[in-house]
Amino acid sequence: MTQSSILIWPVLLPLIFGTVVFLIRGRSVLLLSLAGAIGTALASFRVSHAVHQSFTLVHEVGGWGAPLGIVLRADGLAAVMLGLSGLVGLVISVYSLTYFKSGSRKQQLFWPIWLLLWGGLNGLFISGDIFNLYVTLELVSLGAIPLIALAGTRDAIKASLRYLLLALLGSMSYLFGVGLLYMRFGVLDLAMLGNAITPDLTAYAAIALMIGGLIIKSALFPMHFWLPPAHSSAPAPVSAALSGLVVTASFYMVARLWFYAFPALDLAKLGQLIGLLGCGAILWGGWQAMRQERLKMLVAYSTVSQIGYLFLVFPLCNTAVEGSGIAWSGSILFAVSHAIAKSGAFLAAGIFINVYGHDRISELRGAGRQLPMVTFAFALAGVNLMGLPPSGGFVGKWMLLKAAFITGQWGYGVVIVCGGLLAFCYIFRVLEQFMTTPDENAPQLKAPVVMTYSVLSLAVVAVSLGFFTPVLLGVLGVDSPVSLVSFAPEALLP
């Protein structure tokens, strides 16, 4: 066993456990699922830790190297994402233990598919070539669609079918791009492609197809319309996984391609276009979130808005301008904190639905007194979404804003701040209801303990993430595409 073989476990473990729990029945399903979840999370953390300690891990599955075999590669970026999926996945799993009725059909179906999806995600993060990225992305989508439909309502089925069509469209477009690149340059491995690629028409056509497909999948404005119904009608743990991890994974792929496979090309114009879409997402998503009547829809539109921030890295991180690399770490940090906070928000919304039987915001009056801990958790997640200190969202936003100033692109700075103001509005619209005195004869309600504290733990991590920035940057700095050390400023002082 070489050290790099630890890379296979975050992918293999959930797949093994997923298969096992698919085949068995009864009480041991929960036990085995939990064991699988803990194992997967630990395996992910172990990889993140190993990368942080030393350097990029490369594992050639079965001993076959590129360009023929499958290469798994965990650099700093992948390690951050693995750590994220380990944390969020574990909490979602613990929450789901009591979310689904014990022994129910939904519970029986949930665990194998969820573990499959999780394994697919981990595989995506450590895929070393553009074709395996495609395969794992498909695995994730194929897991996500039945999970949405699991809610069983008409809305959920409709939303999941729409999601299926768009996901397929996105995948096809991406796969077509992969085909073009392979035809032209004869390689699939990310690092090799980065060296081989030359600026010609085929390359640009392939890039347009691949990024276009991924934009659909990550629901960047104006291709966001499928997301709110899908994410809001799914069962709460599924919503959390989709908004927290799956969307982040599509963004991760765009970033991966952009900074690792295409750095030789001049994509400034495309970057500006994506940036504009990002701005549209921030404002439109925020505006729509403000107008929603239902809590889960509000949180889903908030995802649309926050996705926009992530995509600002493409115009803001301009390798020609010194110091603008801060946008790179800013957007990754933003992605991580959004994933944690958004999962927390959806899981909290799930508890409200569980207890009150609905998620109509105007009727959640007095939740602050009836379910104080859940409210507190939702508020903490909200602090992150609003980008207030000391959350990771604050630090990420700060970095993006700084990059906007450094590169002189003021417009993005204005949008970043306006998006924050919109977030204040939609988060406090909910918190206001929670703070209002409940009706006279409101019943005493009891929050489910395991679910409440799993949400609370996520929310606390999200809100204190700002303090862990050095750790995150330490991991992210391993083989980073842009320098994370020489962001100058201090040296300017006399």
Next chain:
Amino acid sequence: MNEWLPLLIPATSLIAALIIFFVDEESRGLRTFVNLTTASLKVLLVVFLLIGVSRGENYRFTLPLFFGFEIVLHADALSLLFVSLSALLWLVTTIYAIGYMDVSHGHDRSRFFGFFSLCVSATTGIALAGNLFTFLVFYELLTITTYPLVTHRGGADAIKAGRIYLIYTLGGGALLLVAIVWLKSIVGAANFVTGGMLIPFVASHQLELTIIFTMLIIGFGVKAALIPLHGWLPVAMVAPAPVSALLHAVAVVKAGAFGIMRIVYDVYGPGVCTELGVRPWLAAAAAATIIYGSMRALRQDDFKRRLAYSTVSQVSYIILGAAIIGPLATVGGLVHLFHQGIMKITMFFVAGNLAEEVHIKKISQMNGLGRRMPITMASFSIAACAMVGIPPMAGFISKWYLGLGAIAAGQGWVVAVLLGSTLLNAAYFLPIVYRVWFKEPDVPFDPPENGRKLEIHLYLLIPPLFTALCVLAAGIFAGMPFSPLAWAKLIALREYGLQ
């Protein structure tokens, strides 16, 4: 050790908050124990720091976050002025709040006291912040942690007040965020340096620095309630009395005023402010606020609203002190930061007592109240006289130094503002004192419940009495070492490099 002390100060109340959140609603004793132990511990820590700093010790905690951004907590003379104010008044207000919650049968006490502690944690963080980044972190934290306190009662008016409060403060916060990121992208590091740090950049970035200064002042001006940014303050009066006390005397408005001081003294520096020509504008805004606030206060019949407008007016004395060049005016502004705190908190305690014990909220109902609540009203009278500036009480010291400073700086008009404001202060406070002591009650007041001898619950009586005595002491013993005045002089000497 010196490294960790500044961290311990916000940490004590943070830990208190974390414990209190999980304390059962009914475990009154445990909650009170945690509250009072941590509050007392904090006061002890502050005393220790005060002695250390006066001897020239350096207390600095640094936590690097990313690319030259670091959390810095630094106990210098200026920060200690604010820290000691908040530590002292937190202890007093906590005692008051415990009594208040008992008397008013308050609900959600764990939430209330938890956020109460968080709020003080944020305030001391603001006080100790060693750079603008850290300052902003705690400043925003203060905004969010005060929201559940403002809306604590949960009624429609409380929710509305909370909304207005947020619109103002979060808007101001967003402006600050932009201004600080902008400033940092010009100058790099933004650690507070006694005497300012922008001198090398003035020549090359004059316009930018002026715009940033304006944005910073507007951003901080929201919390400091500079006109026309003061609208949230009278509305936020619906909060429970201890919260109003905290908002007005210790935390929120002071955080704004303190921010402006940091900007003027430790970021831009007095010299640079003069060179950019921004000082007259700041002084004019402060003077306008002083007069406007007093005029509005004059017309309020609601007791708490009158106090609120009085706060609008009084806080701008601090800003005025920062806007006039020269050590004497600085001393006046600084010392008023402390003095206004103890005077105004006394008044809010009194307002709370009246509302709880005899259900009086309007000034026109206060005739003859001195007979029913002699100690409470005596405390109020002391604070009111001090606020007007009757020697030898606290308010007089502030005004005296502000006036001296203005004359020394050749800004005679400021003296006129001070005199005008003093007349207005007298006009809106002294009639209350007269009414209370010398008029006959219109209707008999509610007697104390179930045969209590004291005019009100002991926990509600001691705080105003104690702070009123502080007001007296701060004036009479102003010449002693470690008095607020002596400390303000120490700061001014260091700011102007005279030591």
